[in-house]
Amino acid sequence: MSTRELFQDPKNTVRAHNPLAERMRPRSLDEFVGQEDILAEGRWLSRIIQTDSLSSMIFWGPPGCGKTALATIIAQESQAAFAPFSAVLGGVKQVREIIQDAEIRLQKQRRRTILFIDEIHRMNKAQQDALLPHVERATVILIGATTENPSFEVIPALLSRSKVFVLKPLAEEHIATIVQRALIDNQRGLGGQGFSVEQNALNALSRAAEGDARRALNILEAAADYLKSIPGNQRTISLHVIEETIQHRTLLYDRTGEQHYNVVSAFIKSLRGSDPDAAVYWMTRMLEAGEDPRFILRRMIIFASEDIGNADPHALQLATAALSAHELVGLPESALCLSQTAIYLATAPKSNTALTTYTLARKDIREMGALPVPMHLRNAPTTLMKKLGYAKGYKYPHNFENHYVEEDYLPDELKDRVYYQPSNSGYERTIAHRLKNRRKKT
Numbered sequence: 460m461s462t463r464e465l466f467q468d469p470k471n472t473v474r475a476h477n478p479l480a481e482r483m484r485p486r487s488l489d490e491f492v493g494q495e496d497i498l499a500e501g502r503w504l505s506r507i508i509q510t511d512s513l514s515s516m517i518f519w520g521p522p523g524c525g526k527t528a529l530a531t532i533i534a535q536e537s538q539a540a541f542a543p544f545s546a547v548l549g550g551v552k553q554v555r556e557i558i559q560d561a562e563i564r565l566q567k568q569r570r571r572t573i574l575f576i577d578e579i580h581r582m583n584k585a586q587q588d589a590l591l592p593h594v595e596r597a598t599v600i601l602i603g604a605t606t607e608n609p610s611f612e613v614i615p616a617l618l619s620r621s622k623v624f625v626l627k628p629l630a631e632e633h634i635a636t637i638v639q640r641a642l643i644d645n646q647r648g649l650g651g652q653g654f655s656v657e658q659n660a661l662n663a664l665s666r667a668a669e670g671d672a673r674r675a676l677n678i679l680e681a682a683a684d685y686l687k688s689i690p691g692n693q694r695t696i697s698l699h700v701i702e703e704t705i706q707h708r709t710l711l712y713d714r715t716g717e718q719h720y721n722v723v724s725a726f727i728k729s730l731r732g733s734d735p736d737a738a739v740y741w742m743t744r745m746l747e748a749g750e751d752p753r754f755i756l757r758r759m760i761i762f763a764s765e766d767i768g769n770a771d772p773h774a775l776q777l778a779t780a781a782l783s784a785h786e787l788v789g790l791p792e793s794a795l796c797l798s799q800t801a802i803y804l805a806t807a808p809k810s811n812t813a814l815t816t817y818t819l820a821r822k823d824i825r826e827m828g829a830l831p832v833p834m835h836l837r838n839a840p841t842t843l844m845k846k847l848g849y850a851k852g853y854k855y856p857h858n859f860e861n862h863y864v865e866e867d868y869l870p871d872e873l874k875d876r877v878y879y880q881p882s883n884s885g886y887e888r889t890i891a892h893r894l895k896n897r898r899k900k901t
Contacts (some may be wrong), residue, residue: 462614472854477638478676478680479648479676479677479679479680480672480673480676480677480850481608481640481648481804482647482648482649483637483640483641483644483647483676484527484528484531485525485528485532486532486535487532487535487536488508488532488536491528491529491532491553491629491838492525492636492637492672493524493525493630493633494525494529494627496624496627496660497626498626499855501516503614503622504516504624508533508536508537511536511537511538512598512659513533513537513539513571514600514621514622515575515594515600515601515602515620515621515622516601516602516603516621516622516623516624517579517601517603517604517605517609517613517618517621517622517623517624518530518600518602518603518604518605518624518626519605519606519607519608519609519623519624519625519626520606520625520626520627520628521606521626521627521628521670522606522671522673522674523628523629523668523670523671523672523673523674523675524626524627524628524670524671524672525573525626525629525672526577526604526626527543527604529603529626530573530575530604531767533573534573534575537573538570538572538573539570539572539573540560540561540570540572540573541572541573542560542561542572542573542574542575542599543575543576543577544557544558544574544575544576544577545576545577545578546576546577546578546579546580546582546586547577547578547581548579550587550822551589553581554586554589554590555557557572557574557599557789558574558593558598558599560572561574561598561599562598565598571599571600571603572598572599572600573599573600573602574599574600574601574602574605574642575603575604576601576602576604577604577614578603578604578606579603579604579605579609579612580604580606580609580612580613580784584614585840587613587617587619588614588616588837589617589708591614591617591620592619594617594621595620601617603621604626604749609623612699616892618824627670627867628669628670628671629668629670629671629672630670631662631665631666632665633672633694634668634670634672634675635661635662635675637672637675637676637856638656638661638664638665638675638676639656639661639888641676641679642654642655642656642679647751649679649680649683650823652683652694653694653695654683654686654694654695655694655695655696656679656696656741657695657696657697657698657713659698660696660697660698662701662703663698663701663702664678664679664682664701667701667705667833678701678704679696679705680695682700682701682704683696685700685704685826686700686701696840719750722741722744723741723745723758724743725737725741726738726742726745726755727758727762729741729805729859730759730762730801730804731762731766731809732805733805733806733809734805735802735805735806738801738802738804738805739798739801739802742755742801743794743798744796746790746797747796751845752785752790752793752797753782754802756778756781756782756785756797757782759778759781759797759800759801759804760775760778760779760782762778763775763777763778763804765811765813765814766804766809766810766811766812766821767804767807767808767809767810768810768811768813768814768887769810769812769881769885769886769887769890770807770808770809770810770882770884770885770886770887771807771808771885772886774803774804774807777799777800777803778800778804779820781793781796781797781799781800783870784796785797787891787892807885808884808885808886808887809885810881810884810885812879812880812881812882812883812887815880816878816879816880819878820878823873823876827873828874830870830871830873831870832867832870833867833871834848834849834850834851834852834867835850835851835852835853836850836853836868837849837850838850863867863897865897877898879894881894
């Protein structure tokens with residue numbers, strides 16, 4: 460459908476061959492389910508819709524939470540023209556057409572245009588820059604929809620001129636309401652066809668949708684088609700039918716988006732917080748969603764040094780061994796190796812001294828540059844270098860009792876500097892005791 464056709468048909472009239480999820484898209488705020496946090500009476504968004512005082516805004520939320528439906532409803536409530544644009548499928552030419560039509564409409568009809576950009580995070584910086592002056596002049600009212608954090612994906616100038624609304628995944632009771640409406644709606648849904656759903660099946664469907672209304676309606680439609688294919692005119696959607704329809708659901712987990720980083724963050728923080736149950740849960744979430752196990756293993760290897768370190772030196776060995784084990788046996792069996800490692804890392808004593816020690820040393824290097832190596836520590840492979848004093852006065856530790864002798868190993872400018880402060884956790888208690896008698900008192 461072209462841009463001009465959409466202007467003539469802003470409601471995008473429902474057609475019988477459209478998918479159920481498309482047919483059941485809410486047409487008014489009364490039909491809209493969920494998002495009470497932003498749409499309840501007295502909320503800012505409710506007020507501007509009621510008073511028709513729209514300004515540019517961005518809807519940020521997961522798939523199927525109502526971003527597109529809400530934008531369409533706002534356009535209808537305001538009597539503004541609705542110009543949808545896909546940042547994935549559309550190009551600069553289409554944007555120019557929309558802006559040109561919007562300018563003409565504003566001048567001749569005094570009618571505003573809502574430019575709805577689906578997946579606005581897909582627009583590159585140049586495209587967003589080109590859109591900015593038209594948003595500033597209010598040639599168009601921008602409504603952007605994104606599943607990604609707009610703080611990272613939308614340019615600051617455009618973001619500062621837009622109100623950001625966070626939409627949440629729909630609750631199970633919201634999903635159940637949407638499914639039941641579709642079952643009884645005679646015009647757009649499955650009403651009149653005799654379908655009903657058992658309560659346990661409705662509960663299972665609502666859980667499987669994971670807050671996504673589109674997914675819920677797709678499952679319902681597939682379940683209805685499944686029953687139609689069975690002889691006997693069966694019309695009751697049972698738990699068995701839902702399970703057959705779902706089979707293997709795709710978990711909400713965008714491997715390049717915010718969900719990816721949120722789940723990974725939860726995994727690492729669970730390990731750091733010594734919670735093996737949560738750690739294995741988040742790890743399994745990633746595996747079930749198709750994450751590359753090597754990504755998880757690399758994070759566990761880093762964690763073994765960053766958050767455990769010498770409090771338990773075996774942690775790094777186990778993490779690297781798990782990587783080798785995965786390369787050897789592969790999934791699904793290697794999931795057990797990952798689980799074993801996650802449990803070990805979560806329950807191991809914790810210390811971040813590998814990180815803090817490195818950070819302090821790096822700070823001195825960056826601030827003081829490449830300080831000269833003390834003469835007694837330099838290598839002296841030639842006679843000339845020995846004559847110049849290289850390695851002169853070096854004390855070989857193995858020539859002394861307990862293989863230790865007091866010596867200065869840092870540059871002169873950093874003499875007596877202490878970077879490593881062992882914790883009192885795990886094996887580092889032993890290290891701390893050993894160092895206590897070796898370090899010279901300052």
